[in-house]
Amino acid sequence: MTSPGRARFIVLDGVDGCGKSTQARRLAEHLSKVRGVEALHLREPGSTSAGERIREILLSRDHDLDPGVELLLFAAARRQTLRELVAPALAAGRDVVCERFHASTFAYQAVAGGLPEADVLALLVRWSNEPEPDALVLLDLDPDLAARRRAGPTDRIEAKGLEFQRKVAAGYRRFAALRPGTHVVDASGDADTVERAVRAAVGLV
Numbered sequence: 001m002t003s004p005g006r007a008r009f010i011v012l013d014g015v016d017g018c019g020k021s022t023q024a025r026r027l028a029e030h031l032s033k034v035r036g037v038e039a040l041h042l043r044e045p046g047s048t049s050a051g052e053r054i055r056e057i058l059l060s061r062d063h064d065l066d067p068g069v070e071l072l073l074f075a076a077a078r079r080q081t082l083r084e085l086v087a088p089a090l091a092a093g094r095d096v097v098c099e100r101f102h103a104s105t106f107a108y109q110a111v112a113g114g115l116p117e118a119d120v121l122a123l124l125v126r127w128s129n130e131p132e133p134d135a136l137v138l139l140d141l142d143p144d145l146a147a148r149r150r151a152g153p154t155d156r157i158e159a160k161g162l163e164f165q166r167k168v169a170a171g172y173r174r175f176a177a178l179r180p181g182t183h184v185v186d187a188s189g190d191a192d193t194v195e196r197a198v199r200a201a202v203g204l205v
């Protein structure tokens with residue numbers, strides 16, 4: 001079954017371990033089926049070769065990066081992803097599902113990291129905002145629960161601890177409050193339940 005209409009750029013965001021990768025994969029598969037064109041599934045930072053190199057720097061425990069350096073690196077990786085992957089995919093009629101975007105930068109580097117919120121938003125809007133997402137879904141999950149879902153080694157940012165993660169969660173809520181169109185989805189249910197809620201949020205039933 002295919003459905004006509006403009007391709008859409010959908011972002012899934014939320015705390016470490018809230019289910020972004022799980023839900024982005026499911027949403028991209030669903031969109032591919034219903035629209036008959038394979039959707040592009042991206043993660044941030046990364047997805048481009050330059051972005052994956054930037055991701056290594058950001059997440060490696062070999063570097064001690066202050067929130068300002070993190071902001072500039074995330075913004076650079078995002079700009080590269082938008083120009084190299086998102087814009088061409090949308091132009092070719094492919095939907096794009098991206099894990100993480102401005103809400104993450106706002107939550108981690110501004111609210112939890114202490115950078116001035118307005119400066120962070122201004123930089124992102126000036127340099128990393130084209131094309132703009134059509135929909136933002138925040139997967140809302142208590143950071144303690146999210147930490148229990150996660151397994152394996154932690155990266156440099158995950159290693160900042162639960163207190164930091166709680167500030168990040170507050171940052172996401174603040175971002176949603178500042179952007180009234182944001183879809184906040186309860187991510188505490190099983191993956192099928194969350195998937196249905198994500199689809200409903202973006203108008204797919």
Ligand SMILES: Nc1ncnc2c1ncn2[C@@H]1O[C@H](COP(=O)(O)OP(=O)(O)OP(=O)(O)O)[C@@H](O)[C@H]1O
Nearest residue numbers: 015016017018019020021022149150189190191194
């Ligand atoms: N609704 C759910 N209920 C229980 N476990 C889940 C659910 N969704 C995902 N998981 C599991 O929780 C873990 C984290 O999920 P996932 O990797 O999708 O999250 P993430 O937000 O991408 O994490 P990260 O920020 O670390 O990339 C995985 O082991 C996944 O299988």
Ligand SMILES: [Mg+2]
Nearest residue numbers: 020021022099
């Ligand atoms: Mg993930």
